[in-house]
Structure formats: structure tokens, C-alpha cells
Amino acid sequence: xxxxxxxxxxxxxxxxxxxxxxxxxxxxxxxxxxxxxxxxxxxxxxxxxxxxxxxxxxxxxxxxxxxxxxxxxxxxxxxxxxxxxxxxxxxxxxxxxxxxxxxxxxxxxxxxxxxxxxxxxxxxxxxxxxxxxxxxxxxxxxxxxxxxxxxxxxxxxxxxxxxxxxxxxxxxxxxxxxxxxxxxxxxxxxxxxxxxxxxxxxxxxxxxxxxxxxxxxxxxxxxxxxxxxxxxxxxxxxxxxxxxxxxxxxxxxxxxxxxxxxxxxxxxxxxxxxxxxxxxxxxxxxxxxxxxxxxxxxxxxxxxxxxxxxxxxxxxxxxxxxxxxxxxxxxxxxxxxxxxxxxxxxxxxxxxxxxxxxxxxxxxxxxxxxxxxxxxxxxxxxxxxxxxxxxxxxxxxxxxxxxxxxxxxxxxxxxxxxxxxxxxxxxxxxxxxxxxxxxxxxxxxxxxxxxxxxxxxxxx
Amino acid sequence: xxxxxxxxxxxxxxxxxxxxxxxxxxxxxxxxxxxxxxxxxxxxxxxxxxxxxxxxxxxxxxxxxxxxxxxxxxxxxxxxxxxxxxxxxxxxxxxxxxxxxxxxxxxxxxxxxxxxxxxxxxxxxxxxxxxxxxxxxxxxxxxxxxxxxxxxxxxxxxxxxxxxxxxxxxxxxxxxxxxxxxxxxxxxxxxxxxxxxxxxxxxxxxxxxxxxxxxxxxxxxxxxxxxxxxxxxxxxxxxxxxxxxxxxxxxxxxxxxxxxxxxxxxxxxxxxxxxxxxxxxxxxxxxxxxxxxxxxxxxxxxxxxxxxxxxxxxxxxxxxxxxxxxxxxxxxxxxxxxxxxxxxxxxxxxxxxxxxxxxxxxxxxxxxxxxxxxxxxxxxxxxxxxxxxxxxxxxxxxxxxxxxxxxxxxxxxxxxxxxxxxxxxxxxxxxxxxxxxxxxxxxxxxxxxxxxxxxxxxxx
Numbered sequence: 001x002x003x004x005x006x007x008x009x010x011x012x013x014x015x016x017x018x019x020x021x022x023x024x025x026x027x028x029x030x031x032x033x034x035x036x037x038x039x040x041x042x043x044x045x046x047x048x049x050x051x052x053x054x055x056x057x058x059x060x061x062x063x064x065x066x067x068x069x070x071x072x073x074x075x076x077x078x079x080x081x082x083x084x085x086x087x088x089x090x091x092x093x094x095x096x097x098x099x100x101x102x103x104x105x106x107x108x109x110x111x112x113x114x115x116x117x118x119x120x121x122x123x124x125x126x127x128x129x130x131x132x133x134x135x136x137x138x139x140x141x142x143x144x145x146x147x148x149x150x151x152x153x154x155x156x157x158x159x160x161x162x163x164x165x166x167x168x169x170x171x172x173x174x175x176x177x178x179x180x181x182x183x184x185x186x187x188x189x190x191x192x193x194x195x196x197x198x199x200x201x202x203x204x205x206x207x208x209x210x211x212x213x214x215x216x217x218x219x220x221x222x223x224x225x226x227x228x229x230x231x232x233x234x235x236x237x238x239x240x241x242x243x244x245x246x247x248x249x250x251x252x253x254x255x256x257x258x259x260x261x262x263x264x265x266x267x268x269x270x271x272x273x274x275x276x277x278x279x280x281x282x283x284x285x286x287x288x289x290x291x292x293x294x295x296x297x298x299x300x301x302x303x304x305x306x307x308x309x310x311x312x313x314x315x316x317x318x319x320x321x322x323x324x325x326x327x328x329x330x331x332x333x334x335x336x337x338x339x340x341x342x343x344x345x346x347x348x349x350x351x352x353x354x355x356x357x358x359x360x361x362x363x364x365x366x367x368x369x370x371x372x373x374x375x376x377x378x379x380x381x382x383x384x385x386x387x388x389x390x391x392x393x394x395x396x397x398x399x400x401x402x403x404x405x406x407x408x409x410x411x412x413x414x415x416x417x418x419x420x421x422x423x424x425x426x427x428x429x430x431x432x433x434x435x436x437x438x439x440x441x442x443x444x445x446x447x448x449x450x451x452x453x454x455x456x457x458x459x460x
Numbered sequence: 461x462x463x464x465x466x467x468x469x470x471x472x473x474x475x476x477x478x479x480x481x482x483x484x485x486x487x488x489x490x491x492x493x494x495x496x497x498x499x500x501x502x503x504x505x506x507x508x509x510x511x512x513x514x515x516x517x518x519x520x521x522x523x524x525x526x527x528x529x530x531x532x533x534x535x536x537x538x539x540x541x542x543x544x545x546x547x548x549x550x551x552x553x554x555x556x557x558x559x560x561x562x563x564x565x566x567x568x569x570x571x572x573x574x575x576x577x578x579x580x581x582x583x584x585x586x587x588x589x590x591x592x593x594x595x596x597x598x599x600x601x602x603x604x605x606x607x608x609x610x611x612x613x614x615x616x617x618x619x620x621x622x623x624x625x626x627x628x629x630x631x632x633x634x635x636x637x638x639x640x641x642x643x644x645x646x647x648x649x650x651x652x653x654x655x656x657x658x659x660x661x662x663x664x665x666x667x668x669x670x671x672x673x674x675x676x677x678x679x680x681x682x683x684x685x686x687x688x689x690x691x692x693x694x695x696x697x698x699x700x701x702x703x704x705x706x707x708x709x710x711x712x713x714x715x716x717x718x719x720x721x722x723x724x725x726x727x728x729x730x731x732x733x734x735x736x737x738x739x740x741x742x743x744x745x746x747x748x749x750x751x752x753x754x755x756x757x758x759x760x761x762x763x764x765x766x767x768x769x770x771x772x773x774x775x776x777x778x779x780x781x782x783x784x785x786x787x788x789x790x791x792x793x794x795x796x797x798x799x800x801x802x803x804x805x806x807x808x809x810x811x812x813x814x815x816x817x818x819x820x821x822x823x824x825x826x827x828x829x830x831x832x833x834x835x836x837x838x839x840x841x842x843x844x845x846x847x848x849x850x851x852x853x854x855x856x857x858x859x860x861x862x863x864x865x866x867x868x869x870x871x872x873x874x875x876x877x878x879x880x881x882x883x884x885x886x887x888x889x890x891x892x893x894x895x896x897x898x899x900x901x902x903x904x905x906x907x908x909x910x911x912x913x914x915x916x917x918x919x920x
Contacts (some may be wrong), residue, residue, distance in 0.1 A: 114568065174825075194833060265780065291906075317635065320683070327712060360721050422636070
């Protein structure tokens with residue numbers, strides 16, 4: 001089992017992008033997993049088939065007593081039922097020819113109980129034998145923005161801007177996936193939220209493989225505890241990279257105490273973290289250590305052009321934030337060369353005498369009242385062949401309209417522009433406008449920004 | 461000069477807590493520094509005296525031609541005028557007996573020009589000779605919440621909850637102070653925002669000394685580039701500690717490139733960072749390396765009881781966040797011992813079988829629908845003598861009413877409770893409610909939380 005290759009996009013399509021979904025255990029009981037699942041399917045454009053022998057109608061859907069009596073074979077079945085009924089229901093799915101199953105029930109390998117572990121293995125075997133790809137058990141479900149295919153009890157948030165790709169988020173933990181997906185309320189496009197819990201069959205590597213070939217996904221954000229097969233993830237990540245998609249990963253359970261907690265969580269063997277980190281780096285996976293920086297880093301890679309030679313230029317309206325940028329760049333080994341003489345002359349012409357016409361460029365507080373001075377500095381830096389990217393630390397809110405021309409300049413120059421939001425009015429709409437811009441990457445930490453830039457420069 | 465002690469609270473009172481403020485260069489011109497300053501004084505309960513020979517009235521105030529003609533001597537004068545007029549105006553302030561002056565003008569030592577440096581020294585000398593405490597030049601001003609004394613052109617935000625103390629924020633950079641002060645929109649109480657720019661007279665150490673004896677301030681957050689006298693800061697910090705107030709500091713310009721940028725910013729000699737770090741640690745100053753964690757760390761110290769023996773307990777509704785807590789604690793050397801047998805029994809009774817009745821305690825997603833189960837776990841951990849503090853990672857929004865009893869439990873137990881907001885709907889109101897709670901500390905990063913706890917445990 002552990003030596004199989006990652007499932008292909010096509011082999012997971014009925015699971016992740018279904019045209020029809022059965023909800024086994026559908027229920028009108030408020031807050032029940034069945035009711036929450038149906039509510040999450042409100043936006044689904046395909047057919048929904050509630051299955052529950054107790055009801056003839058659930059919500060606005062006709063309800064069926066069992067899988068066998070459905071009018072058509074669903075692509076995906078959600079098992080929103082207690083552990084006791086799961087095995088039989090999965091058997092019924094296999095007999096009916098269902099393409100994928102999502103199993104919420106807990107009480108399997110994560111209990112540490114041998115019988116429970118064997119029960120989990122039986123689920124995997126049923127899926128293998130019947131050609132049903134199984135997500136879970138002990139999972140919160142999966143959600144694809146396209147067609148509203150949210151096969152989940154967790155209220156995962158997804159959002160896409162126009163037809164542009166978003167971040168595909170993969171999380172072993174459903175709760176972490178739920179928490180991280182909330183960034184979709186802040187302007188960041190999220191194409192998928194895929195959780196896999198105990199991963200008896202489909203695991204994070206399979207989801208990487210799936211997203212590599214999904215055009216709605218522009219970059220992959222992955223948080224996981226451990227892997228059945230590191231080789232599978234590495235191959236899937238290389239496949240994603242070959243499709244032009246970065247895989248950004250946060251490996252948790254890196255400590256002795258964290259690994260112990262992971263055994264109670266998803267029964268995951270967390271592996272040799274340093275060895276895995278080395279393998280991941282060689283496979284081109286971008287590592288982040290703080291989970292709160294995962295999605296913003298992936299969003300950057302989804303927007304940035306291919307990496308190019310050169311250093312980083314910083315333009316700020318505050319000397320203090322420029323200093324922090326310079327400190328962070330030096331600490332992380334990111335080059336911040338001085339501008340060429342012509343660039344320096346352009347900077348000098350654009351800013352007051354008491355500013356700093358260098359790198360970092362301090363356009364001074366005047367930039368907040370004279371946007372043109374700020375934009376002139378950004379344009380000068382983007383035009384300088386010594387720079388691959390420009391970082392704009394924003395200490396105070398700047399109108400989205402001010403920064404709007406910057407994205408077009410960056411695109412024309414084939415360079416990356418990162419805005420670092422130093423303002424602690426952290427839910428500010430100005431930040432959302434930047435995050436939603438197809439050509440501007442938003443970071444909420446200078447450290448996170450320069451870690452991403454270091455990884456980006458090293459990809460060339 | 462560099463060897464004097466820090467100014468006492470009393471000697472800075474007319475500057476920071478004035479009963480009357482003159483605005484030299486007051487102006488009705490929109491966006492002028494004078495107009496912005498007057499707007500920021502709207503809430504000031506004392507007398508405001510605009511000074512400008514061009515006007516008889518500015519806004520709703522009578523305007524005076526010069527300092528000499530004011531009907532009374534102002535405690536504080538703001539010099540919102542261009543560099544050319546600053547020296548004469550400061551002389552006039554000294555002659556009139558003004559207690560403190562705030563100088564906005566740039567173009568002094570930060571230009572690197574010798575004449576400009578001498579001009580700055582003359583300002584310091586005028587202040588010394590006349591008994592006027594001088595803030596600046598090249599500064600954005602200072603703001604005290606009490607009485608609305610915002611002697612600043614920057615729109616610093618301050619806010620206090622009832623009569624409880626808040627964080628006193630000191631920033632050499634006005635723009636950074638402005639950016640960080642926006643946390644006051646997110647529930648965190650901020651008593652002061654004090655910037656000092658080039659620091660020709662009053663510097664960050666003096667402000668620490670001032671805040672040590674201000675009851676509106678419960679903890680001090682400090683971000684700075686360099687110090688004229690490290691000994692002055694260390695003594696001031698020890699004085700603050702003796703008043704029960706932690707000083708949390710973020711030293712920037714720690715790199716070669718950052719130090720170069722600082723010379724252009726505030727003409728600060730940034731010093732030997734590793735040596736200073738050692739001195740600061742011995743003086744009980746809590747260091748943070750990422751500026752975005754500065755104010756939340758100070759707010760924690762302002763709320764936490766005196767440090768006590770023991771380890772840290774973690775209760776989460778998500779196994780994933782518990783794993784991250786365990787990883788972070790182990791990496792930072794923070795003990796997370798297992799609960800006593802009676803505590804473990806209480807946990808086991810409170811959570812489902814598939815949860816983890818240990819440390820970290822995974823109360824599972826059930827905790828989000830059954831708040832009592834979560835609260836029972838928190839109460840059990842707070843009652844266990846092995847723990848000094850409890851960390852609650854929140855992956856999804858939990859109603860403030862759910863957590864409200866936790867603060868009272870923590871206070872009764874004399875223990876600290878930290879909520880780590882893992883939810884990336886980062887401007888969510890739920891977080892503001894937690895930040896505003898007098899007994900709950902809010903962190904937006906697990907790393908920041910455990911760094912603060914490590915420092916707190918080490919203070920005992």
C-alpha cells in the first residue's frame with residue numbers, strides 16, 4: 001500500500017469534482033453532521049441525494065432509504081453516520097459503483113486500539129476492492145469551489161476571483177483546514193480545502209497530485225503531521241512543480257511531544273523530521289515553519305512570475321519599516337543591493353531631501369499624502385535590472401487605488417511585488433484589496449515575506 | 461549628556477500629560493501638519509492655543525501671533541513649523557517657561573550633514589538651558605489617552621477599557637508607532653503612543669521612566685533603533701519592573717544593512733546588538749524579534765499575574781492546533797507536563813472517547829458545539845497545581861460569551877490564560893472581545909505565545 005504512486009487527477013475526479021453527491025445519514029436535526037453537510041452543499045450545482053431510512057424528505061430533497069435505491073449512481077458519497085454503520089455503507093457504495101467516499105466517523109486508529117485499527121484497515125480494503133477512493137475516516141471532508149462541491153461538515157471557505165486560480169489548501173487536520181480557510185474572507189482566493197484525517201486510503205500526497213492538474217488551483221498549501229510514503233509526496237510535488245505550481249508545506253508534529261499528540265489525533269507516524277525536510281527541499285517543496293504564514297506564502301507563489309536573477313528592492317513610507325526589511329533580508333541571506341546610479345537619481349528626484357534615495361528607499365511620510373512620489377520610486381526600482389522583486393512595507397493604510405497601478409507595472413516588468421502589512425488594524429479592508437489583486441502578494445509579517453522571497457530566488 | 465539618568469515621571473509630566481498645549485504653526489490648510497495636529501487634539505480636555513501670525517482664528521480657537529502673547533504659559537508646545545523657524549520658536553518657548561516641546565521638522569542629523577547635526581545639538585542645548593524637555597526633531601509626536609493629550613500630527617490610536625491600564629507604546633519611528641497603535645481598533649488597550657525621532661533630548665529610555673510611574677500604563681512596548689545610553693534604558697526598565705510593569709522590546713537595525721538605514725532614518729548609532737541583547741536580558745527586558753508580536757506580548761504581561769512555578773497546559777478543540785502547541789513549546793523549552801491522575805480523570809469525563817485526555821488536551825470539534833465540555837477541561841487544567849498557565853488555541857471562532865467564564869477562573873487560580881487565534885479571519889470581532897478581556901491574553905501566533913510564556917516563566 002505505502003509504495004503505490006499517488007492517485008492521478010483523473011482517478012480522484014469523481015471524488016473531488018463530483019456531478020452528484022449522496023449524503024448517507026442526511027438529517028434535518030440542527031447541528032447534526034448530516035444537516036451541516038447538506039447546508040454546505042447549498043451552492044452545489046450537481047445532484048444531491050440524501051440517504052436515510054428514517055425520512056422521505058430532508059430539506060428540499062427527496063430522501064432515499066439506501067444507496068441501492070438511488071435513481072442514479074452518485075460520483076461521491078459522504079458517510080455522515082456513526083462508526084457502527086460505516087463498514088456496511090461503504091460496502092454498499094462499492095457495490096453501487098460510487099467513485100469516492102468521505103468518512104467522518106472517529107474512533108479508528110487514532111484511539112490506539114488494535115481492533116479499531118483493524119476496522120480502519122477494513123475500510124481501506126473495501127475501497128481498494130471496490131474502486132472507491134476513500135477520504136478519512138476521522139475527517140471533516142473536502143471542498144472544491146467550482147460547482148460548490150463541498151463534501152464536508154466543516155464550513156470550509158472557498159473563493160475565487162474571476163477566473164484566476166487560487167490556493168489549493170490541503171490539511172490533514174480538518175480543524176486546521178477550517179481555520180486556515182477563513183483567509184478567503186480577507187481577499188485571498190482559495191480554490192479547494194481538502195482534509196483527509198486518518199488517511200486510510202487517499203492522503204495528502206494524493207491531493208497534491210490531484211491539484212497539480214486542476215486549473216482552478218495556482219499553488220498548493222499543505223499542512224500535515226506525517227506521511228505513509230514520503231516518496232509519494234515528493235513525486236506528487238515534482239509533478240505539481242512541472243505544472244508550474246509551487247507546493248508550500250508546513251510539517252507539524254516535528255517534536256517528540258507533538259508526535260505523541262499526533263498519534264492521538266490521526267494515528268499518524270510522524271517520521272524523521274530532519275530527514276524529511278531534506279527530501280522535501282530537494283523535491284522543490286517550500287517549507288514554512290509557522291502555520292499562519294502558510295496560505296499567504298502559497299498565494300505569493302501563485303501570483304509571482306518565474307523566479308529571476310537579482311536582489312530585492314524595498315520602498316517604504318517609513319524609515320522604521322525599511323530598517324526591519326533590511327534586518328530581515330540580511331538575516332535570511334536575501335540580497336538587497338544598492339540601486340544603479342540612474343535608479344538612485346530617479347529616487348532622489350521623487351522624494352524629499354530628508355528621505356533616503358537608496359535601498360531600502362525611505363520615501364518618508366510624504367508618500368502617504370503624495371502617492372505619485374511613492375509610485376515613482378516603485379517604478380524606478382522595478383525598472384532597475386538589479387532587482388527581481390520589490391517589497392512595499394505599508395505602515396499605514398494606503399488606498400487600494402494608490403497601489404492599483406503597481407500590479408500592472410510589476411506584470412510588465414515580469415517581477416514580483418510583495419506588500420507587507422505592518423498595520424495592526426489587521427482586518428482592514430485595504431489589506432483585502434491587496435490580497436485580491438492578481439499581481440500583488442500580501443504578507444502580514446516581514447519575516448514571512450522574506451522567507452518566501454528567499455525560497456523564490458532559490459528556485460531559479 | 462549621554463551619561464545623565466533617565467528623566468523622572470515628574471520632570472516629563474508637563475510634556476506628556478499637559479493641561480494646555482500650544483500649536484506653533486497651527487493652520488487651517490487641509491493635511492498640513494498644523495491642521496492634522498489640531499484635529500488630533502479634538503478630544504483634548506485642556507486648553508489649546510494655536511500660534512500663527514497669519515491667522516486670528518483657526519478652527520474654533522483664537523489664534524495668537526507668538527508664544528509671548530499667549531494668555532497663559534502652555535505646559536507643552538508643538539512646533540509644527542519648517543526647520544527654518546524651529547530654533548527661534550524653541551527659544552521663545554524657553555523664555556516663556558514652556559515645560560516640553562515636540563519638534564516635527566526633519567532635516568537634522570538624519571541627513572548626515574554636519575551643519576544639520578550642529579543645528580540639532582543647538583536645539584538640545586536650548587532645551588537644557590531653558591528647562592524645556594524636547595521631543596524630536598524629526599518626530600511624529602506623542603499621545604496620551606488620558607485627557608486626549610495627542611501632541612502629534614500622526615493619527616496615533618489610543619484606547620482604554622474602563623479604568624484598567626493599557627499598553628504604553630514607545631517607538632523611535634513615528635510611522636511604526638502609528639502602524640502598531642492600530643491594534644487599539646482590535647480590542648487591545650493602548651494608554652500611550654510616544655515617538656521620539658532623532659531624540660536630541662528625550663529618548664526612549666526617558667519614556668520608559670515616565671510610563672513606569674503612570675498608572676494608565678500596565679506594561680511597556682518599545683521598538684527602537686539605537687540608544688545614546690544603554691545604561692539609561694536598563695535603569696529605566698529596572699525601575700518599571702520594580703513598579704510591576706514589564707518592558708517588552710523589539711530592537712531593530714540589528715543588521716549591517718539595517719544599521720545603515722537607521723543612520724538615514726534618525727541618525728541613530730545602533731550599537732553592538734548582541735552585547736545590548738545580553739544587557740537587556742539581565743535588566744529584565746523581554747525581547748521580541750518580530751515587531752508584529754510586540755504589542756500583543758506587552759498586553760499579555762500587562763494582564764498576566766506574577767509568574768509562578770509550573771508548566772503549560774493546552775486545551776484545544778482541534779488535534780492539529782494542539783500538536784502545533786506541543787511542537788512550539790518543545791522548541792522553545794517551555795515545559796508541557798502531563799496532568800495529574802485526578803486532572804486526567806476530569807478531562808476523560810469531559811471529552812469524547814476519540815479525544816485526548818492528556819496535555820495537549822484535544823477536546824475535539826465537539827467542544828465547539830458543547831461549550832461546557834471545553835470549559836470543564838480548562839477548569840481542570842487551571843486547578844492542577846502542575847500548571848502555571850493554560851493556552852487555548854482557537855481554530856474557529858468561539859463566542860466571547862463562551863470564554864467569558866475562563867477569565868474569572870484564571871483570576872481565581874492566579875494563573876495566566878492565553879488564547880491563540882489560529883483563525884485567519886483575522887479581523888474577526890471574536891478576537892477583539894478576547895483582547896479586551898482583562899484576564900485573557902490574545903496572541904495571533906503560537907510562536908509569539910510561547911515566546912512570551914517562556915519569558916514569563918523565566919521571570920520568577
